Amino acid sequence: xxxxxxxxxxxxxxxxxxxxxxxxxxxxxxxxxxxxxxxxxxxxxxxxxxxxxxxxxxxxxxxxxxxxxxxxxxxxxxxxxxxxxxxxxxxxxxxxxxxxxxxxxxxxxxxxxxxxxxxxxxxxxxxxxxxxxxxxxxxxxxxxxxxxxxxxxxxxxxxxxxxxxxxxxxxxxxxxxxxxxxxxxxxxxxxxxxxxxxxxxxxxxxxxxxxxxxxxxxxxxxxxxxxxxxxxxxxxxxxxxxxxxxxxxxxxxxxxxxxxxxxxxxxxxxxxxxxxxxxxxxxxxxxxxxxxxxxxxxxxxxxxxxxxxxxxxxxxxxxxxxxxxxxxxxxxxxxxxxxxxxxxxxxxxxxxxxxxxxxxxxxxxxxxxxxxxxxxxxxxxxxxxxxxxxxxxxxxxxxxxxxxxxxxxxxxxxxxxxxxxxxxxxxxxxxxxxxxxxxxxxxxxxxxxxxxxxxxxxxxxx
Amino acid sequence: xxxxxxxxxxxxxxxxxxxxxxxxxxxxxxxxxxxxxxxxxxxxxxxxxxxxxxxxxxxxxxxxxxxxxxxxxxxxxxxxxxxxxxxxxxxxxxxxxxxxxxxxxxxxxxxxxxxxxxxxxxxxxxxxxxxxxxxxxxxxxxxxxxxxxxxxxxxxxxxxxxxxxxxxxxxxxxxxxxxxxxxxxxxxxxxxxxxxxxxxxxxxxxxxxxxxxxxxxxxxxxxxxxxxxxxxxxxxxxxxxxxxxxxxxxxxxxxxxxxxxxxxxxxxxxxxxxxxxxxxxxxxxxxxxxxxxxxxxxxxxxxxxx
Numbered sequence: 110x111x112x113x114x115x116x117x118x119x120x121x122x123x124x125x126x127x128x129x130x131x132x133x134x135x136x137x138x139x140x141x142x143x144x145x146x147x148x149x150x151x152x153x154x155x156x157x158x159x160x161x162x163x164x165x166x167x168x169x170x171x172x173x174x175x176x177x178x179x180x181x182x183x184x185x186x187x188x189x190x191x192x193x194x195x196x197x198x199x200x201x202x203x204x205x206x207x208x209x210x211x212x213x214x215x216x217x218x219x220x221x222x223x224x225x226x227x228x229x230x231x232x233x234x235x236x237x238x239x240x241x242x243x244x245x246x247x248x249x250x251x252x253x254x255x256x257x258x259x260x261x262x263x264x265x266x267x268x269x270x271x272x273x274x275x276x277x278x279x280x281x282x283x284x285x286x287x288x289x290x291x292x293x294x295x296x297x298x299x300x301x302x303x304x305x306x307x308x309x310x311x312x313x314x315x316x317x318x319x320x321x322x323x324x325x326x327x328x329x330x331x332x333x334x335x336x337x338x339x340x341x342x343x344x345x346x347x348x349x350x351x352x353x354x355x356x357x358x359x360x361x362x363x364x365x366x367x368x369x370x371x372x373x374x375x376x377x378x379x380x381x382x383x384x385x386x387x388x389x390x391x392x393x394x395x396x397x398x399x400x401x402x403x404x405x406x407x408x409x410x411x412x413x414x415x416x417x418x419x420x421x422x423x424x425x426x427x428x429x430x431x432x433x434x435x436x437x438x439x440x441x442x443x444x445x446x447x448x449x450x451x452x453x454x455x456x457x458x459x460x461x462x463x464x465x466x467x468x469x470x471x472x473x474x475x476x477x478x479x480x481x482x483x484x485x486x487x488x489x490x491x492x493x494x495x496x497x498x499x500x501x502x503x504x505x506x507x508x509x510x511x512x513x514x515x516x517x518x519x520x521x522x523x524x525x526x527x528x529x530x531x532x533x534x535x536x537x538x539x540x541x542x543x544x545x546x547x548x549x550x551x552x553x554x555x556x557x558x559x560x561x562x563x564x565x566x567x568x569x570x571x
Numbered sequence: 572x573x574x575x576x577x578x579x580x581x582x583x584x585x586x587x588x589x590x591x592x593x594x595x596x597x598x599x600x601x602x603x604x605x606x607x608x609x610x611x612x613x614x615x616x617x618x619x620x621x622x623x624x625x626x627x628x629x630x631x632x633x634x635x636x637x638x639x640x641x642x643x644x645x646x647x648x649x650x651x652x653x654x655x656x657x658x659x660x661x662x663x664x665x666x667x668x669x670x671x672x673x674x675x676x677x678x679x680x681x682x683x684x685x686x687x688x689x690x691x692x693x694x695x696x697x698x699x700x701x702x703x704x705x706x707x708x709x710x711x712x713x714x715x716x717x718x719x720x721x722x723x724x725x726x727x728x729x730x731x732x733x734x735x736x737x738x739x740x741x742x743x744x745x746x747x748x749x750x751x752x753x754x755x756x757x758x759x760x761x762x763x764x765x766x767x768x769x770x771x772x773x774x775x776x777x778x779x780x781x782x783x784x785x786x787x788x789x790x791x792x793x794x795x796x797x798x799x800x801x802x803x804x805x806x807x808x809x810x811x812x813x814x815x816x817x818x819x820x821x822x823x824x825x826x827x828x829x830x831x832x833x834x835x836x837x838x839x840x841x842x843x844x845x846x847x848x849x850x851x852x853x854x855x856x857x858x859x860x861x862x863x864x865x866x867x868x869x870x871x872x873x874x875x876x877x
Contacts, residue, residue: 521625522662523664525624525625525646525662526658526661526662526664527647527664527672527676528623528645528646528647528650529622529623529646529647529649529650529655529656530650530672530676530679530680530770531647531650531651531676531679531680531774532650532672532676532679533647533679534645534647536675537647540664540667540671540672540675541664541667544664544665544666544667544753545665545666546666547666547667547753548666
């Protein structure tokens with residue numbers, strides 16, 4: 110399996126790289142062909158115009174030539190979790206997952222910290238997968254996508270880049286389909302409900318890696334699953350990219366929750382599409398924090414394709430320094446009686462830039478759609494720049510769709526009020542920013558995720 | 572007994588307009604002072620200037636607190652030394668729970684005003700002003716390096732804090748639900764004032780200014796606030812109540828009453844002065860001081876309440 114892959118010495122993205130990656134993984138013919146076709150599409154598709162930002166005002170931060178010199182596959186230098194770099198190892202600490210008393214977060218004793226399963230991907234390879242016997246015995250599958258191609262080809266063929274995100278969507282998705290490696294495959298059979306979350310950790314440290322992280326979650330009817338992901342890499346000069354895709358299939362009356370803390374190092378360029386397909390009476394919840402990377406283009410979409418489906422989207426965006434983040438959220442209602450609630454909170458520090466575009470789309474058939482979108486943005490200084498555009502694209506005539514946006518700075522009176530109680534200015538700003546994000550954090554039922562989000566706020570304010 | 576707070580011939584500008592024109596006042600622990608006066612006479616300006624609001628510029632005089640001038644100190648350092656101001660219009664801070672806020676505040680109050688060590692690296696180019704006083708350098712610790720903000724884990728242990736909070740809530744007859752709400756967010760006028768008193772109870776200042784703790788409240792709410800403050804008073808706390816209504820003074824029983832007009836204290840006396848004002852209004856005082864009629868009033872006077 111992976112150890113036979115010799116790609117790490119090669120650089121550059123090419124058809125040869127695609128074929129030798131596939132051969133190294135001993136993939137079945139259908140996957141080889143799928144990769145070849147995707148490479149063909151990549152060659153033909155134009156560079157997407159959004160590389161200049163949602164509104165086109167970014168400086169040309171993404172060039173086609175950025176791919177020259179990148180390595181499409183870098184083997185993990187170790188498969189031993191104990192030998193991981195300290196930054197990666199610290200992520201493996203158990204997280205308190207119970208709904209702990211908010212005031213007691215410093216005291217985690219007595220709260221459970223068992224995840225149902227943990228998957229770790231280091232550079233292009235998944236190096237560790239664990240799943241409790243109790244969950245495994247119910248038919249739940251957690252493995253790398255590489256393994257799923259071999260072991261569960263029917264499921265992969267049915268769901269992988271077929272409906273949610275297609276290879277043909279744009280140049281990056283085509284490249285992803287040609288070169289993906291590692292990946293998370295999570296399958297929850299009908300009626301199986303897992304209370305304990307599943308964790309997936311993506312760690313990379315190669316400075317020239319083109320990483321194609323892929324997460325595929327299939328939750329069958331009446332199932333319940335929560336996936337907590339982290340994307341982490343060290344800071345420092347690097348030209349590496351993460352061109353990731355998350356596909357979530359929330360079946361009939363299923364409940365799926367997806368939490369992500371994206372903390373790529375400050376040199377990484379990140380192009381990610383996360384999309385959930387929600388079936389009849391299904392309920393999907395996103396909590397996606399965009400914190401790291403130099404440049405991020407995130408598509409965070411939900412497609413409500415079954416009657417009674419509901420999606421709750423929570424975006425948490427905090428660029429600082431010279432980061433450029435673009436976040437695009439499309440909630441698409443395709444059938445009658447679906448609902449959605451999207452809340453995006455962004456704080457900008459340093460000279461960062463952020464574009465946000467949120468669209469509620471109700472197809473002609475989507476009568477009785479009930480959909481909300483709210484974007485709140487807070488500037489911490491006058492040198493950052495944000496462009497926030499909520500929008501409606503409604504074709505049905507019986508809907509309730511609402512959108513709104515606020516943008517502002519920290520009120521000096523709030524700072525003075527907190528200072529007059531003895532709280533130093535820096536701590537006061539921290540409290541106010543935490544309070545601003547509280548609307549999103551309060552929607553996270555997992556204490557460990559809440560803690561990580563709060564820690565990241567503190568780091569970003571420093 | 573040493574004097575806790577001495578205001579010496581203070582002059583204060585708000586946006587280039589001189590509001591306070593030479594006020595002197597000495598407040599000791601255990602004393603209750605009332606500052607009365609019509610609207611626009613400068614009562615609130617005094618308390619804001621003493622607390623260190625950046626919009627209020629002190630152009631003359633001095634404020635000596637615990638034997639040291641505090642003019643150069645930011646509001647948070649004044650508060651950590653034991654000054655407190657219950658605001659007339661408390662600010663809303665959405666998303667920050669009362670209990671989290673109070674725990675952070677009490678932690679800082681207990682630390683006291685620990686002056687960061689002055690190291691050469693902490694001095695700015697001009698040489699005299701420590702770097703840590705600059706806005707850009709607020710993240711610097713004593714060693715000149717960035718403060719590790721994770722030290723927030725050194726907040727007062729939750730159990731201890733909850734015990735303190737519960738005790739204060741009980742004595743002020745307040746519901747614990749109060750502390751789960753966001754700071755002043757959606758609070759009624761009376762709730763905001765009671766929260767100010769709760770903060771005062773938790774932070775236990777040595778000198779507390781109460782800026783119109785009774786404004787906008789109905790009779791019952793004034794009683795609750797008045798009795799709340801009454802419970803807090805003691806030999807270790809000096810209290811200055813700013814008001815132009817007398818009802819609250821019936822609960823607090825001030826030792827000294829000062830009347831302010833046009834930026835000056837024009838008369839000081841004992842509790843009998845308050846009673847006199849209740850009967851006769853401010854007109855006679857204005858005449859006694861030789862001030863022109865209605866000079867300071869921008870709006871209709873609200874003395875009819877008195």
